[in-house]
Amino acid sequence: MSLSDLSLATTSDGGLDRPNQPLQVRLPSVPPAWAGALGIALLRDSERLAHRGRTRVGEWDVDPMAVLNAWAANLRHTPNRVGALIEGLRVRVHRPWSTYRLKPARPASGVVAGYSTDGRTVRSVQVADLTAKLLSTAHPMREFSRRLTQEHKPVAVWTHTTGSLVGAESHLERDFITLADFHPAVRYIGGQPFTLAFERGAPCKLHTPDLVLLGDGLPPLVVDVKNPEQAAKRKWQARAALIRDVLAEAGMGYEVWTGMPRLMQANLENFTEARVPGPSYCRWAPIAAELCSRPMPVVELVARIAARGYEPGFAMMLIRRMLWRRDLRTDMRLPFRPTSIVWTVNP
Structure with missing residues (x-):
């Protein structure tokens, strides 16, 4: 099966990939009773998404599989195989009143990457030294706490790929983890795997990517998950361009995913x-x-x-x-x- 088939979307040739014609989704006009006081808000949110073309069948802004398909097509000549499933859980979900983050010291020059193999201590290496083997042993650089006033609610997602939990800062990250878990090229999914520390005076101080994906014979793929509004901001686009260049020099891919x-x-x-x-x-x-x-x-x-x-x-x-x-x-x-x-x- 070709990688382009993985989106499972219909095509225009009328063959097996188009067994039924796409239909427009009809939005409800009455708030769902089970939602209680949130019913009106949910209805308005559906109308807003429909206005932006996100709930109409066949009118997706971007194929949500495109990022993973492009990465999976980038096979290396030397097939490096990802090891067996990880052992134990790598999600710290305590401390509901605060969020504890592991941070590397900022270097005098250049960029370094901080990671942790136990969830307590940080080691700093050159970004080029973030091998697939090292990334598969890394623990999250933060705790996934939940508080009443949070706008985004962190979750822990069980995946078939790892046979364990993967931490996510929001439900949008959870959606991407589920998508990555579905893709056959993905052999490992890691949450908050490392933190980039930039030299003083750089436009970016610290950055912890949301996720890293590993696959057999593939370069590591680092992914940040942002909603479309966040991804469109100039400040974030400049930051993402800097991160992409740093990771590219180390032989790693970098993508920003905005939903499905x-x-x-x-x-x-x-x-x-x-x-x-x-x-x-x-x-x-x-x-x-x-x-x-x-x-x-x-x-x-x-x-x-x-x-x-x-x-x-x-x-x-x-x-x-x-x-x-x-x-x-x-x-x-x-x-x-x-x-x-x-x-x-x-x-």
């Missing part, structure tokens, strides 16, 4: 929650792929699998798991429902 459509986010959240025991998946996933002989509604595939002796409720879970593992595909721009069209991945 709510529908794709909801689908990813739905698929990542599907759990199927390994032996059951190994037995029934090939059968489900064989039965999906053409693009078909989920309910039809469930019925076909059930006819082979697999309980229908488990069959739906199996399909969601296959979509997460990319053994099946669907149009991620539409909400996943029993009537959604699924099809097998082209070899």
Whole structure:
């Protein structure tokens, strides 16, 4: 499967990548009862996003997979493989009343990177010495505390990629972690992995990137997550350009990610929650792929699998798991429902 296929978006050729036509999402006109006093605010927020073209199917501002696809295409000649899953948890979630950050000392000249392998002490190295092996052992440079007055609420996200928790400062970072966890090229996801310390007089003093991604035979990809308004500010763009140049000299990629459509986010959240025991998946996933002989509604595939002796409720879970593992595909721009069209991945 080519990297360009990973966005699972439809194309204009009318083939298998376009089993159903994109539709415009209809926004509710009545606040949801379950939201209570926040219902009106949620409704207004949906209207605001719709006005900016972010809830219309097929009118995304940017393909949310573009950053990861471009990185995954940058294979090195020497295939460096990322090690096994990390051991233990690397998220410090105590100290609810404060946020403790680890900071390296600022250098007399140039730029250094501070990191920690135990979450308590900081070591400083040249940025070029931030190897994939070192980054995979780094602990977050901050504690992920939560307070009533915070605008963004830090969370800890469990990922299939690491088999552990990854810290995130906001729900937007959580969304990117879920997207990275879905991408097959990602082998490691680290939160707040290091802090860049610039010499005195530099336009930037300290900067801690939000995330780092590692992949087999790929340079480390450092990612900052910002909402579109923040990313558009000139001050941030100048800061990002400086950080990008510093990391590029060290052979690392750098990107700023600004979000994805709510529908794709909801689908990813739905698929990542599907759990199927390994032996059951190994037995029934090939059968489900064989039965999906053409693009078909989920309910039809469930019925076909059930006819082979697999309980229908488990069959739906199996399909969601296959979509997460990319053994099946669907149009991620539409909400996943029993009537959604699924099809097998082209070899």
